[in-house]
Amino acid sequence: MAELVTFEQFVVRILKIVFWILIILPLIILPIFYLAYVLPVEFVCGFNALTCSTHINWAFAINMFNPEQMDPFSSTSMLSQMGLGASGVLFKSSTFPGLTFAAVLSSFVIWYERKLLAKMQYRVGPLYAGRVGGIFQSFADLFKLLFKEIVIPAKADALMFLAPPFAMMALSGALLAIIPIGSTTYIAQSPYSLLIAIAILSFFPMVTLLAGWASNNKFSFIGAIRALYQMISYEIPLLLSVLGVVILTRSLNLSVIAESQTKIWYIAPMILGAVVFYLTAMAELERIPFDLPEADSELVAGWLTEYTSMVFGVLNLAVYIKLYALSALFTILFLGGWLGPPGLPDFVWFLIKTAIVLTIFIIPRGFSPRIRIDQLIGFGWLWLVGLTFVNIFIAFMLSASGLL
């Protein structure tokens, strides 16, 4: 490493160290801790780790220091009482429905996307990493990125430049936290979870703008401005498209919305809302045909231009976690969430449906050119907003007539 001369270099060094710790801690150490230590013991003790209802019971945590209430035989039950067991919030947020699970799933989504596109284009796609069809290509890419140097442009604002990857990851994680993937498998539960999800989604343009601005590159800047335009003008149709579902269920709780689709999935009455949600989610995710902020023929890589190494990897990972989270949101709102025939755990049904939605999100990349920014914004404000109002009208009709 180079010698520290200026305060800026010191800050950069500290940030790098923090960055690595933050990467390594949730992604590697915590899963290993849980998989190797906590889970085996808990299964032996008879807990069903994945379906336990969860709360951090701070009373237990405090009482732990009281020798009378402590279980003297099992150290893991002590962990459970602290909220650190397999049913605890740390496990849930870091490992199973949380970040590690989503990150591993996202890396497979990247592989799946590449394979699917390759099939559409009469290519082979990833082939060599891993035994079956290059299934570990994403991990190979991850290790490649880990060993690359983090380059910070000389005239970039280092602090602001390194903030977006953290912020993106945090926002994607927050989005994951609020989305339940089973009737009892969730990280956080709130009566307003849909509202919270949409509020978190509206933070993303700010991070994008920050990334583009701090990069101090014209292409990044133009890309960030485009992302800002696109995300803000598609936020409104997104919000309006879920309103129909809210009117039918009279609830903002995602668990309640999913559970209330026992009679009929909302994609049938709310087909317009589902289409608008799909299109706006595509725009939010900057996927083709809405990938204007990263249009590689005009803007090199848009707001991602200056990002290298694992910083880029983290940003990319966050985008794919967001893709997974929005597919999950679609599944909950329109496809009945985890409802399905008995036989499999509910979150398996949920993941099957989410995989189908993901495929539908990915496929347009194979047959669609990129749309232009003025056409995009015109389409959003003119057609999508109009369609959502028709959708809301239908929802009111159904609600008033008592059909649903």
Added chain:
Amino acid sequence: MSMPLASSGLQTAQVAEDKLVVSIGPQHPGAGHFRFTITVDGDTIVDVAPDPGYVHRGAEKQTEYRTYLQSIPMLERSSLTDVTNIIGPYSLAAEELMGIEIPPRGQYLRMIMSENQRIMSHLYWLGIQGIFLGHSTMFMWPLGDRDIFVDLGQMIGGARITYSYWIPGGVRNDMPESFKPRALKVFDYFETRLKDYERIFFQNPLFLKRTEDVGVLRREDAIKLGVVGPVLRGSDVKSDTRIDEPYCFYKDLDFEVPSYKECDTYARCMVHLVEMRQSMRIIRQCLEKMPLGPVRVKLSPQQRTNPGEAYARVEAARGAMSFHIISDGSTKPYRVRISVPSMRNLIVLKKLLIGSHVADMPAIYWSLDYWPVEADK
């Protein structure tokens, strides 16, 4: 930009209020070995300054130090997607100076190779146009299908890209027996592929939205600015060197020259598509009409020419490609002047880009089929 920016400042040139100068290239996915500076006002391009010359190698000067045959591999490098057609006018002009007559089978082989090259060049163009519009399948498909035409060229020429096939005195060698059945099979396959291309790309509503009324070059402007090739035909001018000044045996063949009244990027794209069909039609006819016989007049490696001047022009994939050779009667040319279609089409870039959106820049730029290496020579 006049707004306050991050502490160290976004380095922008102050051209005027609210205007941003963006340098595109020479290392930019949308530019190749070519740089142009655009001044944008919001999303509108208000000024363009093309800056070619990054890959200038002095091909004209280098021909003066080589004999007529030695120049061929060097000249091919200027236009790797279109090697046969850049050698074409050079050989025709040299033959005019040498005063030799080419056997008919050689002429037919020249046409076959030239049209095969045109298809390859257009497929390359189509792939890049696809990816410039964000259509990754349209990048993979044409470049994959281009390979079968590369294989066809390899059957005749021996090499895959730079086969130095069309030389002064005829062509280098005869084609193998197996070429005709293979070529007909490839054409049948490629006809169905062109229909696929139309369905997935040329009839795609988003493609139409992106290209219709974008980069309009009116008929009068096209003629006045002297553009050539598919750009000229896209602007409603039925002009083609193969028809206007037939060389080889093009006057005996039956083919159409497409032209479109729309004069926009879409028209220029469609011209390329139709030309690929017509090229296959020409090769089919050539394979039917081809006589047997020699393919080459054997020349001395130190072949001398008659003193004088010769000018020859062929229709290359990108338009009219012409060579002007001045000879003093020695084994080497005295002066060679090359006029390439890329350079002649670059002139309209400034006219088309000003007033268009930033997002239309790659589509318009590539619809001119500008090849920097060819233009810089």
